[in-house]
Amino acid sequence: MKTSRSGLGARAGHDLVIEAAEWTGTAVVGPDGSARVHVEVNAGSLTIRDALGGLKPMTSSDRKMTEKNMVKVLQPGKYPMITFVADSTGQTGDAVTAPGALTLVGNTQPLTVSGTVSSSGRLRASATVTQSRWGITPFSAFFGALRLADDVAVEVDAELVPAR
Template sequence: MVGEGTFRLGPDSGRLLVKTSRSGLGARAGHDLVIEAAEWTGNVVVGPDGSARVHVEVNAGSLTIRDALGGLKPMTSSDRKMTEKNMVKVLQPGKYPVITFTADSTAQVDDAVSAPGTLTLVGKTQPLTVSGTVSPGGRLHASATVTQSRWGITPFSAFFGALRLADDVAVEVDAGLSAAD
């Protein structure tokens, strides 16, 4: 872990990705998506004992499809527009512009770090633990599984439920911690 201090992270030092997968009988027809947050900020305050407080905010309207994997055919620009329109319907960035993760403390064992906290998504706050590693140079690799239904989100489905977005969505952060000014 890095030493005591206040650190920032964001798109200038790394990436925050959301990865979806498919389920259902028609899963082969759909795509696993890699969605990137273009606008996000994070603050990590490390105390003298090595424990940290974490606060991350994501602009819900800045989520953009970066890749579409699998499927019977490549994702078309029309498919992409329709999918992004569905994301807006689900996330309602006009009503809930910010997605927030906050952890008041962290635990570290060897190079593994765990941050039990809360995630606020579409106006609902639920517990969520983010786990990962921080290199001695301050590179953060962290992930969490967000089960959409815990936040009242019904995963997207098509073809009368034969093609469904899996309820679990992976969130990954790979970013450098920069000392705050």
């Protein structure tokens, strides 16, 4: 996931690259080539992998405070899993789309994931999650002068392997 910043104080903040350490995903392909997709992400496993930009590098104290804010927003104790489910997919050449539903902090909203599947079976896909659609107020500081942008870019890079 990639966040960006906005507001008058945007230069002071950091664009974050957030990684899910614990997640699973399945795609069951039907006879027509369409797939049912189910992805689960452990909301408590999200960590900051990188912090880009800003007037100064992100300190360990800043990182701890930001991860604490993520826990406050995502409430993994109450909503341990973030899920995406698509009942079918569409494919044209190597381009694939998966219109489905994302459940985040207990709210489910439609979301379409788009990407490509290489001939070697590598999936690269992305979607934009607009936090406010799921009832999340983007983080802000300094009386709103520094804000997390409402849109979060979610990217997937995974190898597709046949079920055993």
